Protein backbone atom coordinates (compact mmCIF):
# COMPACT_ATOMS: atom_id res chain seq x y z
CA UNK A 336 0.00 0.00 0.00
CA UNK A 337 1.30 3.44 -0.94
CA UNK A 338 1.31 6.49 1.31
CA UNK A 339 2.25 10.08 0.56
CA UNK A 340 4.05 11.40 3.62
CA UNK A 341 5.10 14.98 4.33
CA UNK A 342 7.61 15.52 7.12
CA UNK A 343 8.47 18.94 8.48
CA UNK A 344 11.46 18.93 10.81
CA UNK A 345 11.47 21.36 13.75
CA UNK A 346 14.50 20.82 15.94
CA UNK A 347 14.33 23.02 19.05
CA UNK A 348 16.93 25.79 19.05
CA UNK A 349 18.06 24.83 22.54
CA UNK A 350 18.92 21.23 21.57
CA UNK A 351 22.73 20.93 21.78
CA UNK A 352 24.34 20.94 18.32
CA UNK A 353 26.11 17.60 18.89
CA UNK A 354 22.79 15.96 19.83
CA UNK A 355 21.05 17.43 16.79
CA UNK A 356 23.87 16.35 14.48
CA UNK A 357 23.80 12.80 15.92
CA UNK A 358 20.04 12.57 15.37
CA UNK A 359 20.37 13.84 11.78
CA UNK A 360 23.10 11.31 11.06
CA UNK A 361 21.07 8.44 12.59
CA UNK A 362 18.04 9.57 10.58
CA UNK A 363 20.11 9.60 7.39
CA UNK A 364 21.35 6.04 7.99
CA UNK A 365 17.83 4.78 8.74
CA UNK A 366 16.33 6.60 5.73
CA UNK A 367 18.91 4.99 3.44
CA UNK A 368 18.24 1.53 4.92
CA UNK A 369 14.49 1.92 4.40
CA UNK A 370 15.04 3.08 0.80
CA UNK A 371 17.15 -0.02 0.14
CA UNK A 372 14.38 -2.30 1.47
CA UNK A 373 11.87 -0.55 -0.83
CA UNK A 374 9.64 0.62 2.04
CA UNK A 375 10.69 4.27 1.51
CA UNK A 376 10.19 4.45 -2.25
CA UNK A 377 10.74 8.16 -2.90
CA UNK A 378 12.38 10.90 -0.85
CA UNK A 379 12.35 14.50 -2.01
CA UNK A 380 13.49 17.69 -0.30
CA UNK A 381 10.90 20.46 -0.34
CA UNK A 382 12.75 23.44 -1.78
CA UNK A 383 13.40 26.15 0.76
CA UNK A 384 12.16 24.20 3.79
CA UNK A 385 13.59 21.64 6.22
CA UNK A 386 10.90 19.26 5.00
CA UNK A 387 10.49 16.31 2.69
CA UNK A 388 7.85 14.68 0.57
CA UNK A 389 8.06 10.92 0.53
CA UNK A 390 6.27 7.89 -0.84
CA UNK A 391 6.21 4.80 1.36
CA UNK A 392 5.33 1.33 0.07
CA UNK A 393 4.29 -0.73 3.09
CA UNK A 394 1.73 -3.37 4.08
CA UNK A 395 -0.59 -0.84 5.70
CA UNK A 396 -1.09 1.97 8.18
CA UNK A 397 0.29 0.01 11.14
CA UNK A 398 3.62 -0.70 9.41
CA UNK A 399 3.85 2.93 8.29
CA UNK A 400 3.18 4.12 11.83
CA UNK A 401 5.79 1.74 13.24
CA UNK A 402 8.38 3.00 10.74
CA UNK A 403 7.64 6.70 11.17
CA UNK A 404 7.42 6.60 14.94
CA UNK A 405 10.79 4.85 15.21
CA UNK A 406 12.65 7.43 13.09
CA UNK A 407 15.33 9.22 15.13
CA UNK A 408 13.89 12.66 14.28
CA UNK A 409 10.28 11.58 14.94
CA UNK A 410 9.97 13.63 18.17
CA UNK A 411 10.86 16.74 16.17
CA UNK A 412 8.77 16.19 13.07
CA UNK A 413 5.28 17.22 12.08
CA UNK A 414 4.03 14.44 9.79
CA UNK A 415 1.07 14.38 7.45
CA UNK A 416 0.04 11.08 5.85
CA UNK A 417 -2.19 10.63 2.80
CA UNK A 418 -3.14 7.09 1.67
CA UNK A 419 -2.87 6.59 -2.09
CA UNK A 420 -4.52 4.23 -4.50
CA UNK A 421 -4.01 3.59 -8.17
CA UNK A 422 -5.19 6.25 -10.59
CA UNK A 423 -7.14 4.72 -13.51
CA UNK A 424 -5.14 6.79 -16.03
CA UNK A 425 -1.72 5.89 -14.62
CA UNK A 426 0.63 4.26 -17.12
CA UNK A 427 2.99 3.02 -14.37
CA UNK A 428 2.69 -0.68 -13.55
CA UNK A 429 4.22 -0.21 -10.10
CA UNK A 430 1.54 2.26 -8.94
CA UNK A 431 -0.56 0.22 -6.57
Ligand SMILES: O=C(O)C[C@H]1C=CC(=O)O1
Nearest residue numbers: 344362363366385386387
Ligand atom coordinates in the same frame (compact mmCIF):
# COMPACT_ATOMS: atom_id res chain seq x y z
O1 LIG B 1 15.95 15.67 6.13
C1 LIG B 1 14.74 15.37 6.30
O2 LIG B 1 13.86 15.67 5.50
C2 LIG B 1 14.33 14.58 7.53
C3 LIG B 1 14.70 13.17 7.45
C4 LIG B 1 14.19 12.38 6.34
C5 LIG B 1 15.20 11.72 5.76
C6 LIG B 1 16.39 12.11 6.36
O3 LIG B 1 17.53 11.74 6.11
O4 LIG B 1 16.11 13.02 7.32
